Amino acid sequence: MFSAETLQKFAREVAKYPADQKQSATMSCLAHAQEEKGWLPSEAIEAVADYLGIAPMAVYEVASFYNMYDLKPVGKYKITVCTNLPCALSGGYHAGEYVQKKLGIGYGETTADGKFTLKEGECMGACGDAPVFIVNNRSMCSHMHPEQIDKLLEECK
Numbered sequence: 001m002f003s004a005e006t007l008q009k010f011a012r013e014v015a016k017y018p019a020d021q022k023q024s025a026t027m028s029c030l031a032h033a034q035e036e037k038g039w040l041p042s043e044a045i046e047a048v049a050d051y052l053g054i055a056p057m058a059v060y061e062v063a064s065f066y067n068m069y070d071l072k073p074v075g076k077y078k079i080t081v082c083t084n085l086p087c088a089l090s091g092g093y094h095a096g097e098y099v100q101k102k103l104g105i106g107y108g109e110t111t112a113d114g115k116f117t118l119k120e121g122e123c124m125g126a127c128g129d130a131p132v133f134i135v136n137n138r139s140m141c142s143h144m145h146p147e148q149i150d151k152l153l154e155e156c157k
Helices: 004-014 019-037 042-053 055-067 085-103 146-156
Strands: 077-082 117-119 133-135 139-140
Touching: 004 019, 004 042, 004 085, 019 055, 077 085, 085 117, 085 146, 117 133, 133 146
Parallel strands: 077 117
Antiparallel strands: 077 133, 133 139
16 A cells, blocks of 8 residues: 555654554655645545554544545645634635635635645634635645735646
8 A cells, every 4th residue: 555665654653652552653655645645535544544453433533623634635736825814814714715716716626727725724823924724734834815825826837
């Protein structure tokens, strides 16, 4: 199911915890699995569970709780907009509307060309930098007003 490189990453994560607490590596193993697969199909979730020796439902509960994990395919660029109250009140609501209009999609949708997926996210811990986006679970973008959104979208083309 996974490449030798990903399995090595799993082993490194598991090694960080006592032998009887392998399940503590669930989040990091899911992240590595998603990095390889692009998203988390049920087979990948089950393979992570098998690797960790825990019930697939326990892994699915983690994967379905956190918005950094994708349970269906996403575009090349996944843009997550913080819509938690502090960001929403500081321009996040309008930034979300703007990016939806620019991309022609709503939250939870992917553009027809498969390039962009737009998601809502909970607090990203940068309320003072609102509105905040995260791109591909890696890059945090702050102060995302229309000019910055246009620049981000252009850089992704």
